[in-house]
Amino acid sequence: MVTLSRKFSTATSDSLTYISHKQFSQNPQKSTPFYQIQQQQLEHLKSRIVTTLDGCKNLTQIKQVHARILLSDLEQSCYVLAKLIRTLIKLNFPVDPYPRSIFNRVKYPNPFLYNALIRGYLIEERLNESIELYSLMRKGGAGPLSFTFTALFKACGAKMNMSLGRQIHGQTILVGGFDEDLHVVNSMIDMYIKCGFLEFGRKVFDEMPKRDVISWTELISAYAKTGNMESAGELFDGLPVKDMVAWTVMVSGFAQNAKPREAIMVFEKMQESGVETDEITLLGVISACAQLGAAKYADWIREVAEKSEFGGKHSVVVGSALIDMYSKCGSVGDAYRVFQGMKERNVYSYSSMILGFAMHGRAHDAMKLFDEMVTTEIKPNRVTFIGVLTACSHAGMVEQGWQIFELMEKCYGIKPSADHYTCMVDLLGRAGRLQEAHELVKTMPIEPHGGVWGALLGACRIHKSPDIAAIAANHLFELEPYCIGNYVLLANVYASCGRWSDVSTVRKLMRARGLRKNPAFSWIESEKGMVHEFFSGDMTHPRSGEIKQALEDLLERLEAKGYQPHLSSVPYDVNDEDKRRILMIHSEKLALAFGLISTLPGSEIRIVKNVRICEDCHSVICGASQIMGREIVVRDIMRFHHFHDGICSCGNFW
DNA sequence: CTAGGGTTAG
Structure with a gap:
């Protein structure tokens, strides 16, 4: 064995250490300088190992590759070992103990190796271990890579750990250079936004020497999510080059803020500008059409969806959105045709279809579809149950409703939320069982929200029950004092019973709070x-x-x-x-x-x-x-x- | 080997 090569002392390059003489002598390329041959051979071996790792599906296969690495001259190669660790983590193996032990045996770990491990810890949400490793890397003299920072910011954002995020922000400046790296700064902005400090993100954005479309889009999206479409629009207008994602943020922003006409207008402008459209863009437009409830738009957007390149037949997401849209446009038949035509279905497809049937009073079809759903792999979720319970409610099927309500937790492990209680109150209330409904609200294990009391109040309207109505309304006046509908409902209940002095008391209360009735x-x-x-x-x-x-x-x-x-x-x-x-x-x-x-x-x-x-x-x-x-x-x-x-x-x- | 957009309910 001859020691030919340098020992790599800088941690940023791959720590190759030895090459065997035997390997060298098998290679008859005499004109090539010595080190070039060994490089070539090792590069070849490395790429073979990386390819093998990509194909690994289980631990046995990985361990075989690991054994091969240990026997070869790549035993200390950070490049190969980082790939090994990433593969393990991709297959959901915990960082401790195996990947960690691989790391521990490396004499001079480079940032890629650190990063593989840090990412592993981040996936396990072990923020502290990630930070420890980061400090270790700094102490060991290895410089961080930009994706170390991006990964750390991402984790801080997900955990809403603002103080740690700010510390890491400080690090980017301390280490130097990274506070101008677009990847790093953009993930920093995203971190501030996810932690709920949009203005901090905005400040970073305003002070950036250079920004790109991603920086802009992050902020536009953040404004849209807080409902501030004016600021979103201002930024968007100032964005020099608008790409597909930026446009999509505006479309779905308007759709999510109940401005369907604006959403459709932006989409039309987007098409005029020649930017490509993908299915995520379509989701926003479809949702807007659903809100409008107009058949003309429904057919138009379905045609757009079918003409687009992601297949004549709808993808799962687009299909599910179309089902919802057609239901809300009054065409359950079209919704069901889309549902039947889909090759693949998910929980959205089933839930939307069940809700569609429920909204249209086709309780029987909703139940049938639910029965079909439970025979598939697709697990019903909380929204699915809202659909099923709504179906029962709109058809007055009290007993089935109770059964489903119990089944939900027993068989599917879904704890009834306040929204599910709302459905039950609605179900009992519509059926005229107001006392039972009121009893359920009083005994429910979670705090009733406005929806629950609202359902009770709504039932009182149908059955002209002013006393329970007053109880429900008083809760609502506290929970949502500025929601006009509750006052109107209570006044209507009183009016339907001829209690005109109570009607005028409610009207006075409305006036005192500066509320005016929305015109119907x-x-x-x-x-x-x-x-x-x-x-x-x-x-x-x-x-x-x-x-x-x-x-x-x-x-x-x-x-x-x-x-x-x-x-x-x-x-x-x-x-x-x-x-x-x-x-x-x-x-x-x-x-x-x-x-x-x-x-x-x-x-x-x-x-x-x-x-x-x-x-x-x-x-x-x-x-x-x-x-x-x-x-x-x-x-x-x-x-x-x-x-x-x-x-x-x-x-x-x- | 990393930064931005998403559908159902309320």
Whole structure:
């Protein structure tokens, strides 16, 4: 054995130490200088080992490779050993003891080796060990690499460990150079954002000598997530080169902040600018279309999705989003067709479909799909159960609901959340079992949130139960004092019982808190895809005269068949004639009348409403579907109503 | 060998 090569004292290069004479003599390339041959041979061996490691699937295989390394001249090679450690960690082996022991035997570990181990500890969320190793690396004279910092920042962000993050920030300056490394600084910004200190991230951003599209996008995304679309938009406008991710952040930002029209507008601009689109961009647009609930947009975005390069058939994510969208646009049939056409399905696909059926009152289909789901590999999650419970609730299936509710924890290990209790309260409340519902709220093991009391209050509205309504409302007035809907609901309950002095007390409370009622409105798509909006009593539509006439004709025909206006739906202390007039001009009735005169006889009418449908409108639309022979679909704030031949899919139960 | 975007419920 001849010692040929230098001992690598600088820890940044690979610590190769020896090469055997035997290996050398087998190589007859006499004209090549000595060290070049050994380099070549070792490089060859290294790359063979790395390839083998990439193919390793289990511990036995890795140990074989390790044995080969130990017998070769690569026994101290940081490059190969780092790869070995990374492979182990990729296969989910804990850092201790095996990968750590490999590291411990290396005399001069280089930063790559340190980094492999640090990353391992980070994955195990052992932040302290990572930091210890980092200090050891510094003490040993090895310089850190930028990805050591990025990994550390990432871990601090995930653990929301701001103080440690700031220390590491200090290190980047101390070590020198890294505070100008884009990878490092960008992950630092991300760390501050994840720790909830957006302004710190912004400060770093403002002081950066050079920034790239990633720095910008991080901040735009952070503003969008806090709902500050103005700041997001300002930054975005100033971004010199907008790439796909930056555009996508704006699209999904608007979608997540309930600004679907803006989301679609940004998407259209994105397409004009010629930037590529991928499925994540589409998710934002699809979600926006779902919020709009307009069939025109639904078909448009499905076409865009199908034309895009990720396959004519939908991917799991896009497919699942489309299912949700079609359900919310009133087309459960289309939603189910997408569901059936998907090659692969996940928990989103099933949950969205179950929720879709539930929203449309197709409880039986929802349950059937749930039964099918549990035979697959896909595990139901908390959202799935919200779908199943909603289905029970909308169909008045109290007993099945209780069964599912118990099954959830027993068989699937999902602890009922406040949202699940909301479903149960809704289920009992709708079925008229208000006392039981109230009892459940009082005895639930977790703190009831606004949703739970809101469900109880909503049930009191249907069953005209002012006493429990007052209890629920008082909780709500504390939990969410500025939520206008609760005051309106309580006032409506009092009004329906004729307790007018209580109604005016609630109205006074509203005024005292500076709250004003949101105007109710409905909208409908005409045949040409135009959207027509109607407010209550709205006579601004160009065809108002015809609309009024059509409505009067309709009501006349209904009265001839025994229809009586539900005067108790009017929350004002006025005479019956005025109540009749108020009911007559409800926005959904105007939209319905416009639908009747503006669409072809026999075609479907779709109406969307921003609040719950009232009882009187519900019965009028039921009658209209029969007399006029029309399918009518109404989406209110809670669910869908499919009216067909005088019957609604909700079974008069909403 | 590292930095940015995502779907269901509420």
